[in-house]
Amino acid sequence: MAEEKRTEIDKLGEFGLIERLAGGVKHYHPETIRGIGDDAAVLDIGNEFLITSTDLLTEGIHFDLSYVPLQHLGYKAIAVNVSDIAAMNGKPKQVTVSMGLSNRFSVEAVEALYEGIHAACKDYEVDLVGGDTTASSSGLILSVTALGTVGKHDIIYRSGAQENDILCVTGDLGGAFIGLQILEREKQEYLANPEMQPKLEKYDYVVGRQLRPKARMDILHELRDLVVKPSAMIDLSDGLASDAFHLCKASDLGIVIYEDKLPIDKQTYETAAEFSMDPNTCALNGGEDYELLFTIPPGDFDKIKNHADIHTIGYMQKKENGKAFVTRNGNTVELKAQGWKHF
């Protein structure tokens, strides 16, 4: 018998696998406007679009319950899905939450998780409308699906960027990644000496970035007030470089990003130094910041230039000109996407 062919999944990676599986998918319903390939799927429901996004979070891969409180995990699971809806310029409205639980989890533990879920539902005004609850043979599994709506003329895809559009990012970058390093270090120290008290006060900002990210709904409202509609948008879950690659691919363009424009918080900067890490690398490749990355026509620059929380970090260029990263000393190198790999 011929030996069966075996290709390891990490040879393709998450995005390669998705492309392979989604290839040639046929749609039967004209209401299906966009399927796989953006932050959310887009369905025509008549007067507006319905958008839906889903995330699967598994213990040991996406979270470590030895330092992630269940309340925060519940909050974050909702926030990251709301963030996907935000990245389409949508209004989140409903979520479903499915949960797989091993027998390690008590009713009280699940209630703590739901405290966070309910808190996020309240903050983002989304309705918890369903889900599935079942056993798991190992650890905690969370699967969240978010539904939202967006006006047909308001929707923003990854694919809408134009040559010379200005690249903007909200908030600051790399903090969630550095927060994770702190939590991992404290865990190791605790394992080595359980008498030790965690020293997290000094790192409250970056730890908060990791444990309790916010979906930037506020930015959508402010852009509307400024009468700016981004030409393309994505939320930063995999890391700036990797997510910028998604924008480039969808819009069929190249990009230029300036190192000295990357917004990095002082605490991220200083803590990166403690780990002998380059803060710019953290900003480029650290994932889970859940900020918004978007492009605007050059003519809109004046409208956003004074916004304290929107930073212009580069621009889109012809695909042939490639993906460039301009370092602080003026050298231009090729932008590399290392990003967050969950394989």
Place this chain on the structure above:
Amino acid sequence: MAEEKRTEIDKLGEFGLIERLAGGVKHYHPETIRGIGDDAAVLDIGNEFLITSTDLLTEGIHFDLSYVPLQHLGYKAIAVNVSDIAAMNGKPKQVTVSMGLSNRFSVEAVEALYEGIHAACKDYEVDLVGGDTTASSSGLILSVTALGTVGKHDIIYRSGAQENDILCVTGDLGGAFIGLQILEREKQEYLANPEMQPKLEKYDYVVGRQLRPKARMDILHELRDLVVKPSAMIDLSDGLASDAFHLCKASDLGIVIYEDKLPIDKQTYETAAEFSMDPNTCALNGGEDYELLFTIPPGDFDKIKNHADIHTIGYMQKKENGKAFVTRNGNTVELKAQGWKHF
């Protein structure tokens, strides 16, 4: 320090836990018509309702890959979600599929799974529009969300049954459960003697009921042709008795089910005997048949009485009169819901 309270989840069970977690959930959007508590959530999207349902399937709990081919698993994951949409009298339109994979799985294995997913999408004419693909620290996790639409006057809830409505069930019952017993027995025999060839031909019908259930979309079309609109409906995932309890609870009624009316296939009957099991118990408490259980006004009886695949098995009665099971020899006993427990 006071000891923390710990309540085991199986003390509450799946439905008790869901009730506890969903208690007091506030909805922010008037478009959210129904949340937790039916086969699917219901959202008002203007001219019609959007319905959405989600299922989480975990290896070792919901399926055993030593006898479930990945193609069949993929097909079933879609079919059971389509079945939830069918149970609301809806038309399934889109699905998202999230997948957690341990490193045991190769690209070829995932492709086999997707073969089944694509086959089901084709059979039910649903569009695969998104999902999430990630690693899992143990085994395979599948989370499927289905979206569908239904006319506002066509939707059927679990809660619409009236006193004296006739209880109908489609197809036959207990087959999926008996099929599972066969597969488990063959697995044990194989483990004891790996040289042994599985003998499944004789059991093809019941094994097929377990491995490749169908969502009864056909019945919805036929009921429409017969101009019958059920007053309440649910799909049989947990088992007839357990799902009948859901109908009773939602409709605030009692029920009568007749043992001699239970539709049971000859192969189910004979195979149950091999295991010294009562086929009626299999029909009542075996899960995963994915048939439709519904109620119709007595005046509609004539319209369905000659339908070969719709069986009248009882009727709804006042809540105070309880839930009754009338045995073949005419005794009336209390109906008990053992159902499928995934805890």
